Amino acid sequence: MTKHALSTRLWHWLNVICVVTLFMSGLTISNAHRYLYWGDWGFSPSMAWYAVPRFPNWMTIPGRYNLAVARDWHILMAWPFAVGLLFMWVAMLANRHFQRDITTTRDEWRPKAIWKDIVEHLKLNFEHAGGKYNFLQKLAYGTVLGVFLPMMIFTGISISPGMEPSFGWLVDLLGGRQSARSLHFIFAWLLFAFFVVHLVLVLLSGPIGQIRSMITGGKTHEA
Numbered sequence: 001m002t003k004h005a006l007s008t009r010l011w012h013w014l015n016v017i018c019v020v021t022l023f024m025s026g027l028t029i030s031n032a033h034r035y036l037y038w039g040d041w042g043f044s045p046s047m048a049w050y051a052v053p054r055f056p057n058w059m060t061i062p063g064r065y066n067l068a069v070a071r072d073w074h075i076l077m078a079w080p081f082a083v084g085l086l087f088m089w090v091a092m093l094a095n096r097h098f099q100r101d102i103t104t105t106r107d108e109w110r111p112k113a114i115w116k117d118i119v120e121h122l123k124l125n126f127e128h129a130g131g132k133y134n135f136l137q138k139l140a141y142g143t144v145l146g147v148f149l150p151m152m153i154f155t156g157i158s159i160s161p162g163m164e165p166s167f168g169w170l171v172d173l174l175g176g177r178q179s180a181r182s183l184h185f186i187f188a189w190l191l192f193a194f195f196v197v198h199l200v201l202v203l204l205s206g207p208i209g210q211i212r213s214m215i216t217g218g219k220t221h222e223a
Contacts, residue, residue, distance in 0.1 A: 049182070104135060
C-alpha cells in the first residue's frame, strides 16, 4: 500500500486551502472587535480577559479591512472544512488508518519511551519508530484530528449568527457564546502553532520528498 492513501492526500490539500483562508479571514473578523470575554456576553475592554493585537492587512483576507467580505470568505471555506473533516474520519476508520497508524499503545506512553522519542527528534531522526509514525507524531496528529479541528467546528457553529436557536445546547456546553468565541480564537492559534512546527519538520526532513509523497502517495511500505 502507498505511504499516504488517496483519501488522506485529497483531504490534506483541501484542508490546507480551507485552514489558510479561514485563518486569514478570521484575522479580519478579529480586527472588528479585538476583545475576548468569558461567559454569555461582553462588550467593553474592562470586561475582557485579553485584547487581541490588530493584524496588518498583509496577513488578512481581504487585504484591507472589510468585515462583510471576510465573513463571506469564512463561511465559504467553513463548509468544505467541516465536510472534509467528516470525510477524513470516515475514511480513516474504514481503511483502519487511524487504528493502524495513529492510535498510541500503552508502551509508548511510558516515560522512558517518551523521552527516547524526544531525544530522537532532537537528533532530527524522524524514522526511528517501527510503524509509519513515531509517538510524538501520533500524539500530534491525533490531537489535531480529534480535538483541535473538531473544536474549531463546534465553536464556529456556536458563534455563527443565526445558529444559536438550533445549537443553543452546544453554546451552553461551551460555557456561553463569548466563551465559545474565546475558545475559537485559542484553538485557531493552536492550529497555527502546529502548522508552523509541522512546516519546520517537513523542511528539516526533506521537503521535496515529503511534498512528493503527499501528492503521489509515496513509496509502498508494509503495514
